Amino acid sequence: MRVKLLLRFVLVLALITPSVVAPALALGQMGVTVTISPTTVAVPVNSTRQFTAQVTGTANTAVNWSVNNITGGNATVGTISNAGLYRAPVVPPIGWTVTVKATSVASPTALASSVVTVRNQIPYVTSVTPNQLPPGAFTLTVNGSRFVNGAQVYWNSTPLTTTFVSPTQLTAAGNAAQLGLINITVANPGPGAVSTVITVNVASSLIVNVTPVAVNLPTGATQQFQATVSGSANQAVVWKVNGIVGGNAVNGTIANNGLYTAPNLIPASGQATVTATSQADNLTQGAAAVFLQDPLLITYGRFLDQCTFGTTPQLLAHVKQVGMQAFLDEQFALPEAAWPPLATAQRSDAVDAFFLNAATGQDQLRQRVIFALSEIIVISMNKNTNGNEIVPWLQLLSRNAFGNYRTLLREITLDATMGKFLDLANSVKPTANGGANENYAREVMQLFSIGLLQLNLDGSVKLDGQGQPIPTYTQTDVRQLALALTGWTYGNAAGVPPTSGNYNYYPGPMLPIAARHDTSAKTVLGQALPANQTAAQDYSAAIDTIFNHPNVAPFVTTRLIRALVTSNPSPAYIARVAAVFNNNGQGVRGDLQAVVRAILMDSEARNDTPPPNFGRLRTPVQHTIAMMRALNIATGQPAQFAYIFYGLGEGMLDAPSVFGHYSPSFRVPKTTLFGPEFQIYSPTEAVNRANFLYAFFGNPWPINPALQPYVNVAGNAAALVNAVDNALLYGRMSPQMRSTLLTAIAAMYDNHQRVMTALYLTIMSGDYLVQH
Amino acid sequence: MKTKQTISRRHFLQMSASCGVSLGMLAALGQLRTAQAQTAQNYKALVCLFLLGGNDGHNLVVPTSAAQYNAYTTARGGLALPPAQILGISDPVQGAFGLHYAMPEMQTLYQQGHLAIVANVGVLARPTTYHDYQTANQLPTNLRSHSDQVVQMQTGFPNASGATGWGGRAVDVLQSLNTGTAFPVSISMNGNAQFCAGALVQGANLQPGNYLSQNAMSLWPASAGQARATAQQQIVTLSGSNQMVNAANKTMADALQLGPLLQAAAGNPAFTTMFPNTAIGNQLKEIARFISLRSQTGAGRQVFFCGLGGFDTHSGQSYQQWFLLQQVSQALAAFYNATAEMGVANQVTAFTLSDFGRTLQPSGSGSDHGWGNHHLLVGGAVNGGRMYGTFPLMTNYANFNATHEDYADNRGTMLPGVSLAQYGATLAKWFGASDAQLDGLFPILPGFAVRDVGFLA
Secondary structure (H helix, E strand, O other), X not given: OHHHHHHHHHHHHHHHHHHHOOOOOEEOHHHOEEEEEXXXXXXXXXXXXXXXXXXXXXXXXXXXXXXXXXXXXXXXXXXXXXXXXXXXXXXXXXXXXXXXXXXXXXXXXXXXXXXXXXXXXXXXXXXXXXXXXXXXXXXXXXXXXXXXXXXEEEEOOEEOEEEEEEOOEEEEXXXXXXXXXXXXXXXXXXOOOEOOOEEEXXXXXXXXXXXXXXXXXXXXXXXXXXXXXXXXXXXXXXXEEOOEEOEEOOOEEEOOOOEEEOOOOOXXXXXXXXXXEEOOOOXXXXXXXXXXXXXXXXXXXXXXXXXXXXXXXXXXXXXXXXXXXXXXXXHHHOOOOOOOOHHHOOHHHHHHHHHHHHHHOOOHHHHHHHHHHHHHOOOOOOOOOOHHHHHHHHHXXXXXXXXXXXXXXXXXXXXXXXXXXXXXXXXXXXXXXXOOOOHHHXXXXXXXXXXXXXXXXXXXXXXXXXXXXXXXXXXXXHHHHHHHOOOEEOOOOOOOOOOOOOOOOOOOOOEEOHHHOOOOOEEEOOEEEOOOOXXXXXXXXXXXXXXXXXXXXXXXXXXXXXXHOOOOOOHHHHHHHHHHHHOOOOOOOOEHHHHHHHHHHOHHHHOOOOOOOOOEEOOHHHHHHHHHHHHOOOOOOHHHOOOHHHHOOOOOOOOOOOOOOOOOOOEOOOOOOEOHHHHHOOHHHHHHHHHHHHHXXXXXXXXXXXXXXXXXXXXXXXXHHHHHHHHHHOOOOOHHHHHHHHHHHHOOOOHHHHHHHHHHHHHOOHHHHEEO | OOOOOOOOHHHHHHOOOOOOOOHHXXXXXXXXXXXXXXXXXXXXXXXXXXXXXXXXXXXXEEEOOHHHHHHHHHHHHHHOOOHHHEEEEEEOOOEEEEEEOOOHHHHHHHHHOOEEEEEEEEOOOOOOOHHHHHOOOOOOXXXXXXXXXXXXXXXXXXXXXXXXXXXXXXXXXOHHHXXXXXXXXXXXXXXXXXXXXXXXXXXXXXXXXEOOOOHHHOXXXXXXXXXXXXXXXXXXXXXXXXXXXXXXXXXHHHHHHHHHHHHHHOOOOOOOOOOOOOHHHHHHHHHHHHHHOHHHHOOOEEEEEEEEOOOOOOOOHHHHHHHHHHHHHHHHHHHHHHHHHOOOHHHEEEEEEEOOOEEEEEEOOEEEEOOOEEEEEEEOOEOOOEEEOOOOOHHHHHHOOOOOOOEOOOOOOEOOOEEHHHHHHHHHHHHOOOHHHHHHHOOOHHHOOOOOOOOEO
16 A cells, blocks of 8 residues: 555656746746746837736846847837837837847846837828729829838739839839739838738720630530630731640640640540630730530440449549440449348348448449349338348349349249238148238239230230230239248248248248148149149249249340330330340340340440430439439438438338339320339429439538539539539530520529539439430 | 118119119219209319228128128138127118228218218229129239229229329319319329329329428529529420420429419418328328318319328238228318318218228238229218118128129129229219210220219219
């Protein structure tokens, strides 16, 4: 105990010892110190400043005041009273500074000093005449007060030849070699005596007009500009690009006759400025804006719209560099984005992952296919209420997105999440009290594989001899398939074959219970399943029968084309892709990777001047993410705004029913066009969507920092519209829309509102809403 | 013999107007006077409440006579409601029944004569017998398929095609009564509903309390907001070459037209009746509010669509159906009370539709997709406290055949006794459609002898 106490005492000493050292003050005998305040200060001529001195270490706190060691000072260096009141001299001292010192009376070696800058008074400028002048030689008269002989007039930061007329007037001469507003200031001699700014305007009586005033140009293209000089007989001009006579390879070149040639690579700014300077004064110029566009922007923008959740400048550059096929190869080879851990996943985790992987995952194509599959093979949080059943489902779709459709059908059939959603879990053979559950048996055929009506390879409906459609299956087929799929229950962590129905368990597939399986002979879609097969045998044979039905290829590929490329594919397009579904070229049926590639690389998808019925409406989630990616808006935690998507018709992972958020056969109202996503784009949903997306622009107030690049160019309305056009519409904005935007932008009171106007009107325009 | 035992479903379907007095005809004759009287009044509304997923009608209305109830419990097993969960009602002709215990408000309305039940309604292409079903003779397409049956119920066409709904068509034919309004006359409160789409009238999808205001247009100074709005109006009415782009623009253009109408009509409702704060309660409350605005909007005939999902009870039915029917009962009762408070109860008729009925026989804790189903009608003009259509005899379930054709199959799928066309035509006739117009609304109607089921006065 004692030792510890002693130790503590030593430590305390060690801690307090350094505080004894106190620098920055003067030590006199026996510890007398003097401090002065202020220690540095500037005092205008003939003005006063109070100093104070503190003396410690003695009872006698009196000090003697001196200036430059002259007790009490004098008229040259300024005076100081016994109370420390300093008065600066009327004329600044040589060198502009003096030293004020306080010396302890009790201990004269204890003293402290302060450096005082004595400066001239700050001049006032009340007017400059003329305040409007033509280029060339000039003499200005500067009126004001407190001017001191030697005062200097500045032209921006350049000193002019100045004449001191009186304390209230100066004259200054020079040569105006540039147009525009010039800052005039007056500086009295010495430090710290500069007036505030007054401006004069150098303006030419000439005007140079350049036409066209703004132009969009593809790289390498040429544009003839014309210049007219009004106010002079001399029409000669000098052409420059970005201030360089004749331009250069970076920003484009311009010939003496005004013929501009765009550079082969788009410069970082995306634009160039062409000017024509009048040779009459070599100053007056007219300007035109050139917005440089990549002619391939449309090509790659369209491609990325179809195979990702939206373009980014980086992705556009990358695809342009490697090419589309190689990009697809890369995407097929990328590892899957991560999903939340099963054990702890909440609903919000599942929603976050679904949205964030789509928005930011590197495996963009896989995410896009997952999204497509999630609208074809639907589960829903309205029944699958827990995160731990949604996550394995997302993993299943992710794992199989580029796999084989047969595997996908087999896995979804035994998947526990689907087992719960469509009631195959614990569906048992018929008893006196009930039949086999028909829910999954019906939907797997109607929605996930073959559909209701027999189809030709090109997706058209097959007709019988009476011209009537032919159903793919009957209620008997549903019943028989339901029987074939009886006997499955939830799995368990140990993988132990169950003997009775298990409680919900989602990490693994469902497992069979032999006693619950109907062992009668069945016939499904014309395929006999003999009696006494096991649950696994019946399942396997039944799913293979479905998978091998000729409808699967046109049925599934039509849905995938609608989800990725266009709502109204031509029959020939469907037939080409369906043929790949049936045979990937190596005899394999159902190869989704081959199907996805065929969809994306088909000539109909790649036609950059598509027919009028081409394209598909972006869903709310796709619209939101595409905008975020194009504008580099951060996503945050999607679970915080996920509820809003319900009002947009697309509650994520929470479709109202097994039919998803919209019907694949929905037609655009009052037209014959298919437009599935239009089912969730009514006027109400349109306004809801608009309000939701608009909120991103002003968050945080007053403008999302991601939009700063647009704010930076917003002073030039044409440049702003061009930037928005390039980022969102790939340069396809129509002249009418461009002119409408320019008018609206002109009515805004600041650059923030200009940006929001251009972006809002564009993202809610049909041209952006429809991926085309 | 006009007893419940002898009026088979087939008779109901095939009986002609001249072959005697049926249940339906009795009521149809009686309603003539009142129907004429009501045409003098200027406003009527039809309100469709769609029970999405296929409500299990077998537990909506339960027969309580001893033999039928015994057959019911035998067939339904675990799904059967015990007597304590059945709210007794009776029909003067067909006898004792009960409503699901989630619906005491509906029991009250039935007893007050404001609610009627129509038994065993379904989509038919023509009068259809057991033999027709067994031989697949001219049946509606894709029976038991949700998507198809929802479309058929809403379009009134027994095949899954047709771009217009019978609600929209009903307002189409009565367009002369709506010439004074620019306000939507066909409104869905539950997303896109084919029911509301007419050939002339475009259905409007609205949400309770949402009057289509764009936040982006609230901008300082007002001239800036106006400039933005003007630009949007111009952009969405540009006619480009791409039809999909034009269609997307058209939707926003419609919103720009609709928004000011809704905003002008916004305000407190003209009634004090409290509605339950449920999704369906809020939908019906907003419908009541639109009805309260009839003199301001100048609408003469309006159809409304609202919906509640979750009725596809393949499992966990007992709780789920109670949970949903309770919401339906409370919301419908509030709606009726609000119309009564506004003095328009006789001018507003609400009715249910659903994808299809379900199997009597359960599978696990739920039931599977069926066909015929029981439906409810609520309103002052409803000849309530009655059951229309013939209630299938549960005792025939185990012995379904061409003689006892209550059921179509061995799982207790009801073979519909009243076609959707008859059900809809009865509503549309009350709404004001002429005989010729009814044939246009439901092209298959002439195939049925009974054109008016009789539940409206």
